[in-house]
Amino acid sequence: MPETTSPALTVALAYHQAWTSHDMDKAMSYVAGDIVCDAPAGRLEGAAAYRGFMGPFVQTLKAATLIAAFGDNTTAVVVYDTETVPVKSAPAAECVTVTDGKISYSRFIFDRLPFDAARKAAAGSG
């Protein structure tokens, strides 16, 4: 984990470390109850919606590799690659705002296309 003097990055990396270790309970301890997340499929509001988005993804997670992580007092960006059951390489970037030690806003960027293709392939073979 990179050394950092950024309070926002400290939280973002702790959150990242937790979910990539499949510990969604710990990951959610860094997420504000009223988090707003702009994800590729649209806006998610509230911790329950956010966990509903991340939880199923984390269940398919086989490995994660940190690519870059930067931050300042209130904002952090974490870029990483993931290997999941349906998709071998699915890189993502999360740009988060941290308020009172918790992630209050997240801009979540990844490519949905390979997940969509995997879903269609699975449906087609089912």
Next chain:
Amino acid sequence: MPETTSPALTVALAYHQAWTSHDMDKAMSYVAGDIVCDAPAGRLEGAAAYRGFMGPFVQTLKAATLIAAFGDNTTAVVVYDTETVPVKSAPAAECVTVTDGKISYSRFIFDRLPFDAARKAAAGSG
């Protein structure tokens, strides 16, 4: 444009400023001839391939908004939203390595799904 003491971010932001101003010639002046770019559709090698990827996208660009930008000596991350002719909001993250003042490696993350959907819709209506 954010102030920065990061040499890599200085280059990444100059490149960003150029292409979001539709100046691909200037943008390419910050890109190494042997750039390697891991884009959602796969790896691009060399400046010509990179320009072939970015050029058509930039032609459809209506507006761009910088979301976050960070960097250190060799690495920078730039997160932004774009409005293009086919897709109203297409956020992206570029994590670049800068070598000798030029972008030598780029990990480019965005969601291809809305572009794919727009292409299919256009084909269907054509």
